[in-house]
Amino acid sequence: MMQALAEMTVLYPINGAFTMYICRFVDPSLGWACGIEYAISWLTVLPFEISAACNMIHFWPGSHGINNSAWIVPLLVALVVIQFFGVRGYGEVEFALSLMKILACIGFIILGIIINCGGVPTDDRGYIGGRYWNDPYSAFLNGFHGFCSVFVTAAFAYTGTELTGLAAAETTNPRKEIPRASNQVAWRIGIFYVVNLLLVGLVVPANSPLYGSATTASQGSPFVIAIELAGIKVLPSIFNAIILIAVMSVANSCTFGSTRTLQALAANGMFPKKMAYVDKKGRPIPVIILQLLFGLLAFINLAHNGGTIFNWLLSLSGLTILFVYGGIALAHIRFRKAWAMNGHTLDELPYKANCGVWGSWICLLVCVLALIAQFYVALYPVGGPNLDATTFFQLYLAGPLLIFLYLLWKGYSWIYEPAHRPLFIRTKDIDIYTGLREISSVGISAEDRHASNVELGEEKHQGGAGAYIKNTIRNII
Numbered sequence: 001m002m003q004a005l006a007e008m009t010v011l012y013p014i015n016g017a018f019t020m021y022i023c024r025f026v027d028p029s030l031g032w033a034c035g036i037e038y039a040i041s042w043l044t045v046l047p048f049e050i051s052a053a054c055n056m057i058h059f060w061p062g063s064h065g066i067n068n069s070a071w072i073v074p075l076l077v078a079l080v081v082i083q084f085f086g087v088r089g090y091g092e093v094e095f096a097l098s099l100m101k102i103l104a105c106i107g108f109i110i111l112g113i114i115i116n117c118g119g120v121p122t123d124d125r126g127y128i129g130g131r132y133w134n135d136p137y138s139a140f141l142n143g144f145h146g147f148c149s150v151f152v153t154a155a156f157a158y159t160g161t162e163l164t165g166l167a168a169a170e171t172t173n174p175r176k177e178i179p180r181a182s183n184q185v186a187w188r189i190g191i192f193y194v195v196n197l198l199l200v201g202l203v204v205p206a207n208s209p210l211y212g213s214a215t216t217a218s219q220g221s222p223f224v225i226a227i228e229l230a231g232i233k234v235l236p237s238i239f240n241a242i243i244l245i246a247v248m249s250v251a252n253s254c255t256f257g258s259t260r261t262l263q264a265l266a267a268n269g270m271f272p273k274k275m276a277y278v279d280k281k282g283r284p285i286p287v288i289i290l291q292l293l294f295g296l297l298a299f300i301n302l303a304h305n306g307g308t309i310f311n312w313l314l315s316l317s318g319l320t321i322l323f324v325y326g327g328i329a330l331a332h333i334r335f336r337k338a339w340a341m342n343g344h345t346l347d348e349l350p351y352k353a354n355c356g357v358w359g360s361w362i363c364l365l366v367c368v369l370a371l372i373a374q375f376y377v378a379l380y381p382v383g384g385p386n387l388d389a390t391t392f393f394q395l396y397l398a399g400p401l402l403i404f405l406y407l408l409w410k411g412y413s414w415i416y417e418p419a420h421r422p423l424f425i426r427t428k429d430i431d432i433y434t435g436l437r438e439i440s441s442v443g444i445s446a447e448d449r450h451a452s453n454v455e456l457g458e459e460k461h462q463g464g465a466g467a468y469i470k471n472t473i474r475n476i477i
Contacts, residue, residue, distance in 0.1 A: 001161075001162070001325045001328055001329055001360075001363045002161055002162070002164075002182040002185045003182060003353035003355055003359055004328060004329055004331075004332035004353050004360045004363070005017070005018055005164075005165045005182065005328050005332075006164075006165075006178050006179050006181075006182035006351055006353065007332065007351055007352060007353045008021050008165075008331070008332060008335060009164075009165045009174060009178045010174055010175050010178050010179060010349075010350050010351040010437070011349060011350060011351075011436060011437060012435045012436060012437070013174040013178075013435075013437060014435040015260075015263070015264045015267055016166075016260070016261065016263075016264025016265065016267070016268065017165035017166050017264075018162060018166075018324065018327070018328045018331070019031055019032075019034060019035035019038070019261055019264060019265065020264060020268065021328065021331040021332075021335070022034055022035075022327045022328070022330070022331045023035075023268070023270075024331075024425075024431060024434075025330075025331040025332075025334040025335045025430055026327065026330055026331050026334055026424060026425065027420075027422075027423065027424045027425060028270075028409070028413065028417070028420040028425075029406050029407075029409040029410040029413065029420060030327060030406060030424075031327070032265065032270050032406075032409040033402050033405035033406040033408075033409060034323055034324050034327045034402070035261050035262075035264075035265050035270070036265070036271075036405050037316070037320045037323065037324075037398060037401060037402055037405060038257070038258075038261055038320055038321075038324050039257075039258045039261045039262045039265075040258075040316050040317070040320070040401075041159075041258075041316060041317035041320040041321070041398075042253075042254045042255075042257040042258035042261075042291070042317075043254070043258050043290075043291060043294040044294070044297075044313040044314060044316050044317050045250070045254050045314070045317055046254040046255070046258075046291065046294055046295045046297075046298075047294060047295055047296070047297035047298035047300070047301070047310075047313070048298075048310060048313070048314055049247050049248070049250045049251040049254065050072055050075050050076065050295055050298040051068065051072075051298045051301045051310070052247050053071070053075055053244055053247045053248055053251070054068040054071040054072060054075070054298075055068070056221075056240060056243055056247060057071055057244065059224075059236075059237070059240045060237065060240075067302070068298075068301070068302055069299060069302055072298045072299060075248070075251070076292060076295050076296070076298075078248070079251060079252060079255055079292065079295065080292060082252060082255070083255055083283065083288050083292075084283075086281045086282050086283045087167065087282055090252065090255070090256050091167075093252055094249065094252060094253070097245050097246070097249040097252070098249070100242060100245055101192075101242065101245065101246055101249070102192065104242040105191070105192045105196055108196055108199070108223060108226075108239070109191075109195055109196060109199060111227070112196070112199030112200070112202070112203055112226065113199070115128070115203045115226065115230045116128045116129065116199065116202050116203050120230045120231070120232065122230065122231030122232060123229070123230040123231055124231075125229075128202060128203055129202075130202065132201065132202060132203075132204070132205045133201070133202070137205060137206055137207070138206070141206055142382050145377070145380070145382055146382055148373035148374070148376055148377050149377045151370040151373045151374055151377075152318045152319060152322070152370070152374050152395075155319075155321050155322050155325075155370060156317070156318060156321060158189075158321065159321045160250070160253050160257070161185050162324065162325070162328070163253060163256060163257055164178060164181040164182060165178070166256070166257065166260045166261065167256075167260075174437075175350055175351070175437070179351045199226075200222045200223065200226055203226045203229070203230070204222055204225050204226045204229060208225060208229070210225045210228070210229075221239070221240065221243050223239050223243065224236045224239050224243070227239060251295075254291065255288065255291050255292070258287070258290075258291050259287040259288050259290075259291055260284070262275055262284075262287045262290070263275060263278065263284035263287050266287075270409075274286055275287050297313070311394055312394065312397075315393065315394045315395065315396075315397040315398065316398055316401060317398065318374075318395065318397075318398055319371065319374060319396065319398035319399055320398050320402075322367045322370050322371055322374075323367075323371075323398070323402055325363060325367055326363070326364050326367035326368065326371075328363075329360040329361070329363040329364040329367070330360075330364055332353070332357065332360040333357055333360050333361065333364070334425075334427070334430065335430075335432070336360075337427050338427050338428075338430035338432050339432055341427055341428060344432075350437070371399070374395065374396060375396060375399075377395060378391065378392045378395035378396040379392060381395065
């Protein structure tokens with residue numbers, strides 16, 4: 001998905017990125033539905049992350065008697081201050097927070113190996129190895145049913161990687177920066193996601209009573225639990241602070257993802273025009289205010305039955321990213337077809353997806369399978385109740401919402417936007433030239449395009465082996 005998005009973003013560094021790609025290459029109604037649902041996802045995740053941050057603060061003894069409401073306002077104020085500095089402020093804050101998270105991940109990888117090998121003197125479990133993956137434990141609890149139930153949770157964890165596409169319109173040199181950011185995703189997932197989660201699964205039993213327990217000191221964080229089970233002092237507090245930083249990092253991303261999406265829709269006449277306003281410093285003030293107002297929903301979690309309301313809010317965001325990723329893959333497939341139909345070759349593209357159009361087909365297939373798996377789990381959830389309407393919609397509400405939004409815009413466009421009436425845009429009618437970056441636009445000779453691509457390739461390979469190693473390390477970190 002990221003490779004496909006990078007290919008289109010480098011060629012079309014336009015405001016709104018993937019939302020506009022779906023509108024242009026597939027269908028405006030589908031693009032609008034995905035864009036609105038994507039924005040709603042970030043809008044509703046923000047209060048959830050603020051509430052989670054408040055819970056993480058209660059890890060420290062001195063905060064137990066303080067109500068969460070005392071922390072919500074300061075956290076929201078911090079986000080407002082970051083937004084005051086625009087996209088530059090967002091980028092600088094994310095850089096600092098990411099550096100701390102990366103150092104923590106590297107540290108836990110080393111610590112996790114030591115714990116697993118029995119190298120911690122205070123850990124009376126000794127050598128652990130694969131003990132927690134054998135009877136009475138299991139690497140896959142609840143079998144295939146349990147495996148299907150975590151698809152959406154895993155997809156939600158990846159949410160945010162697509163933000164590089166939204167940043168393209170505000171990037172000085174998207175031709176260089178977007179491919180670099182996209183290529184970093186594989187490294188980061190492999191090292192910081194997979195390796196860390198593998199180690200957590202090796203050193204913490206799946207049936208630990210500390211998992212998901214908000215009444216214990218660990219507050220349910222698997223990383224903190226792993227350190228506590230090893231009997232290490234002080235370090236749990238440090239890692240809890242890192243997790244708090246990670247939660248606020250997601251909250252910071254919420255304000256970027258939703259605001260840029262809604263502003264782009266408004267700028268293209270698909271949302272109220274007042275929301276399209278951007279000040280001289282590039283800040284979409286109206287949608288930022290809207291996002292921060294949604295942050296006040298964190299107070300709902302303090303009310304009686306507030307948790308139930310929160311579950312319904314979060315049900316809007318669970319499946320959204322699968323629809324968006326599938327939409328991006330479909331847009332890339334359609335773009336490639338239209339690009340070829342207009343007589344262009346892949347050599348004319350400033351950046352080509354490493355997996356080509358087949359990678360997008362695979363991405364689309366995985367998204368469809370994940371949606372089918374979640375539909376099955378929504379009907380027959382692990383632990384029941386089976387065929388329960390409330391449970392089904394809490395797990396699959398984003399699906400009916402997408403259909404409703406699609407039909408809503410299709411009905412509106414049938415009256416007011418005749419060009420949007422067809423179910424999908426025919427390949428011959430796809431506009432591949434509007435917003436095209438200068439070196440790829442109409443009137444640029446094939447020789448100039450080739451020379452530009454060669455120049456970019458030479459820049460990548462300058463400096464020999466030393467530069468290659470340096471760039472690899474930079475991509476990882």
